Amino acid sequence: xxxxxxELINKLPRFFKDSESMKFAYTITLLLFLTGLGMNQVxxxxxxxxxxxxxxxxxxxxxxxxxxxFDDRVEITLLGDRKVHSKAQATYxxxxxxxxxxxxxxxxxxxxxxxxxxxxxxxxxxxxGTFEVNIFVRTSPGARHVSEIRFEMK
Numbered sequence: 499x500x501x502x503x504x505e506l507i508n509k510l511p512r513f514f515k516d517s518e519s520m521k522f523a524y525t526i527t528l529l530l531f532l533t534g535l536g537m538n539q540v541x542x543x544x545x546x547x548x549x550x551x552x553x554x555x556x557x558x559x560x561x562x563x564x565x566x567x568f569d570d571r572v573e574i575t576l577l578g579d580r581k582v583h584s585k586a587q588a589t590y591x592x593x594x595x596x597x598x599x600x601x602x603x604x605x606x607x608x609x610x611x612x613x614x615x616x617x618x619x620x621x622x623x624x625x626x627g628t629f630e631v632n633i634f635v636r637t638s639p640g641a642r643h644v645s646e647i648r649f650e651m652k
Contacts, residue, residue, distance in 0.1 A: 545616040545635045545642045549609065552633055552644060556604040556622055561592035569636060569643035576649050595649065599624035604631070615645070621652070628652045 543551075548567045555563030565588055572588045574581060576595055583591055606620040616635040621628055629649045636645040 543642060545611075545637055546609075548635050548642045548644070549606070549616065549618050549633060552647075553604055553606060553618075553620065556601060556620070556631065559596035559601040561589050561596055564592055564644075564647075565589035567635075567642075567644045569645045572644060573646040574649075575647075577651060580648075599626050599629070616642075622649065 552564050552567055555561070555566075565585060568585045568588050570585055571582055572585065574583055574588055574591055576591070581591075601622055601624050603623045604620055606618050609616070609618045611617070614637055616637065618633045618635075620631045620633070622631045628651075630652055632646075632648040632650075633644060634646040635642050
């Protein structure tokens with residue numbers, strides 16, 4: 499990407515390349531561009547990457563790693579109890595769940611997409627039992643968030 503920006507700069511008329519103000523503008527533009535690349539790591543993640551990172555958080559029982567991808571409001575179903583929580587509340591609920599049911603392993607069984615929502619089903623094996631986990635990732639322009647997650651005892 500940086501190479502492409504340099505190529506474009508080289509195509510500018512000589513006047514613009516030698517001007518100190520243009521060099522300053524080039525530097526600022528390059529910094530903003532590179533900062534934008536960092537933001538793209540969060541905003542531009544594919545739904546598959548979000549699912550992979552949520553799955554990794556489930557493996558290690560890290561509620562903050564899972565909740566990082568939650569929507570502002572997320573529906574959580576735990577053992578048949580279905581509630582909508584704020585992101586902060588959902589993080590707490592998930593950490594309490596992981597305290598009660600320490601994860602041993604997690605594996606996706608199936609992934610699919612319907613009506614713009616990516617979903618995944620997996621098995622979360624814990625010290626006190628195995629859960630079927632359903633994860634739903636809502637996709638909107640520039641963002642992908644977990645809108646719902648279900649934990650049902652098998």
